[in-house]
Amino acid sequence: MFKSASVSVSLSKADFKKREPALRSALLDAQQEMIASRAFSTLIVIAGVDGAGKNDAVARLHEWMDVRHVVCNAYGPPTRVERHRPEMWRYWRDLPPRGKTAIVVSSWYNDPLRDRVLGRDDQCTFEQRLARINRFEALLAHEKVLVLKFWFALDAKVQKQRLDALRGGKARARRILTEWADIEHSPDAQAVFQEAALTTSTVSAPWMVIPSEDAEARDLALGRSVELAMTHRLAAEPGEPVAVPAALARLERPSSVEAIDLGKRLAKDRYEEELEHWQRKLAHLVDRKAARKLPLVVVFEGNDAAGKGGAIRRLTRPMDPRRYRVHRIGAPSDEELARPYLWRFWRNVPRKGQTAIFDRSWYGRVLVERVEGFCSEADWARAYNEINAFEADLQEAGTLVVKFWLAISKEEQLARFEARQETPYKRFKITDEDWRNRLKWDAYATAAGDMIDRTSTAGAPWHLVSAEDKRHARVTVLKTLCKRLKAAL
């Protein structure tokens, strides 16, 4: 699943009690306005791992909302009546009218996920079923249904403890445990979940992750997400395509880029040794016959002043200058502005044996363009899938895609900015824009977290690198690239 699923988050009971009343009344207000306007209906899909407390969260939501206008639909194995009809029939039948809210437990995702994990469906059938789900949800979104999908996530270890405790417990609790709970953290299952989550996170119905280790934080995140999505929808112009802001996904918790451990350091002598070691390794790898047939794309994103340039220089030193190009991505040219935003990157797709290094990249669409409002919400919300498709095209043509996020703390950034300003030969590196961006630190962190969630694919995952210590960052980048290259050759 999404990387943010593993970001730990907790809330004290006292804090929860303090915040609950405000949330309840905001949620109720939003619901009442939806009921009064009958502008849309709300469909809340609850999914996630066993033991995450989905039922408790749903119970709390019931408690908070006006239950006269909420139904809960849970689907088990199809009944005889249901089996005699198309798979989607029962979900269609139970669609709530406008003004009402339906909470769906064990939804249309269950069977496709299970059938793929258990090997009953081949990859093609799985993709067809996901495409059908996308068509279904897109139709609903166009037809005045607000579709909110929540994935309740739990760390594998925590889940195991809980399930073990349950197994020792009451018969009723034991009954709910299936073999399923034991395999859902297997690498195969995780890969299937991730593919499903990415494929079905569309503009109108993205998945939102609810970290579920802490019950209070879990319920607050669920309630607040529903409230915000309803309010967002109520404010939308009629007829306007409404995106559920991906930002909702990380409410009430740090973004996954903020959760990066910045404490890692590398001493100077170790650094020089390791740097030489990995540079030699890289030189050897790119010289291999197979590497001469491999197109390679390396992407660098990260906080301003995180040291992308320095890391790139360490990377290119052992490489043949005829076989790589560094693309520094700034404001687009007139030529580029007159065409779809991906055009400037498609132009620079490397051919076999060539390496294209991007110092900032197409991810600008979901970072700076999103934060600064250079494109509409619909534009950047759409971009995650467009970017995944672009990188899938690259990979299908045999390209290895390696992506780095270089992270520093806000304090370290300030220190580096000041150093740049004070050192004459570094002053060119710092602009007013850098200072302006710094003011939007939190918005950038949110955008980066969503980006990591939505574009970490099986073939092209993000590598999160602590750059608080430049030496550590440079060696980690080199080492990671060598490992990815070795695996690909």
Next chain:
Amino acid sequence: MFKSASVSVSLSKADFKKREPALRSALLDAQQEMIASRAFSTLIVIAGVDGAGKNDAVARLHEWMDVRHVVCNAYGPPTRVERHRPEMWRYWRDLPPRGKTAIVVSSWYNDPLRDRVLGRDDQCTFEQRLARINRFEALLAHEKVLVLKFWFALDAKVQKQRLDALRGGKARARRILTEWADIEHSPDAQAVFQEAALTTSTVSAPWMVIPSEDAEARDLALGRSVELAMTHRLAAEPGEPVAVPAALARLERPSSVEAIDLGKRLAKDRYEEELEHWQRKLAHLVDRKAARKLPLVVVFEGNDAAGKGGAIRRLTRPMDPRRYRVHRIGAPSDEELARPYLWRFWRNVPRKGQTAIFDRSWYGRVLVERVEGFCSEADWARAYNEINAFEADLQEAGTLVVKFWLAISKEEQLARFEARQETPYKRFKITDEDWRNRLKWDAYATAAGDMIDRTSTAGAPWHLVSAEDKRHARVTVLKTLCKRLKAAL
């Protein structure tokens, strides 16, 4: 391909000469406004069968437009530079900037179609490639590219004559002929083309058919479609999702429902004999063991007063009343209005062994709702694919879907309306609404033609039935249903 592809259309050279100047200046005006505003670029995709005169049509378009702002990109087998990069790279590279027009010959459709027809790709790969094309074109449409796709159609017989003539002709002409031309009218190739056309006819980039037997009519249809689509786009609000109106597809020619041969008659004695024969046949078929496991959906659409009710009564007479239901679809109830438009039909999906007969149906979305403006252009333009997906879901669950369009002439309708008004016991059948609809005869014919084009799938084709003579219609409906049932059992 689309049914309208076989509707014959011609234009005299004199008529063409008379209409050309107005078209040229309108087309030039639209192009100039696009150039001046730089609001979008235009991508004209030219596809279709060999021998249809695609190159001549492109030459004419060049002649008509301001060629300083038009490029023509023709793609052959990939060059070395292209082969070393992803398949879509060369199409991305050549995207025109805003204000410019690119005519694309041998586009991104060529290889997927050829590879499927020749059996190099399996069905799954084919679907994946079509999905990639849809993503590509959707991105372009969102990013200010007007994508216009034209399919040049030619009757199989006419094509053969032309190719034979070319074969006897000049060496240059012979060179362009490939084995391809000989197989593109094979049933397999036709099925592949149809699937591709339906799958990739999206809201923002539907296929438009250009019947190409008559060169003048062909060129005029192409030029006028480009002009209308540009004008439509220039008038669109910025940010609004713009549908290329499907109506463009049938410019300058009768709709396929208007091309139905209404001359068929059945004498009274023959009628009674045949009616009895086919009713007995139907009774026998639905009583078979396999039929008791088959869900059956029969859809009736057609002109007002075409005799749908009478045909349905003849159909149900031999059937067990416990095993069928007739759904007469009028204005939706409050319950139905509060949910997505397909909900009222999903509710009534038959289970195994049951028959659901729809006297008017979900096609109301693309007929009355489109013509009367009960839904937006984006809504009905989207509906073709939604409806195809709905019927595909039914078929996947084993349902047989049989669809009839009952056609009468405008004169016959008037006669029947008047008869209804004059006969006291028939008067309930005629309302003011019927008279109002009659005033929009042409708009309904256009909508019906588009519907037939866009929703005649391999598994659920439309059956076009002349109902000018009620006896002929009733027997044809019965006979067709028996044939479809027999094939399905």
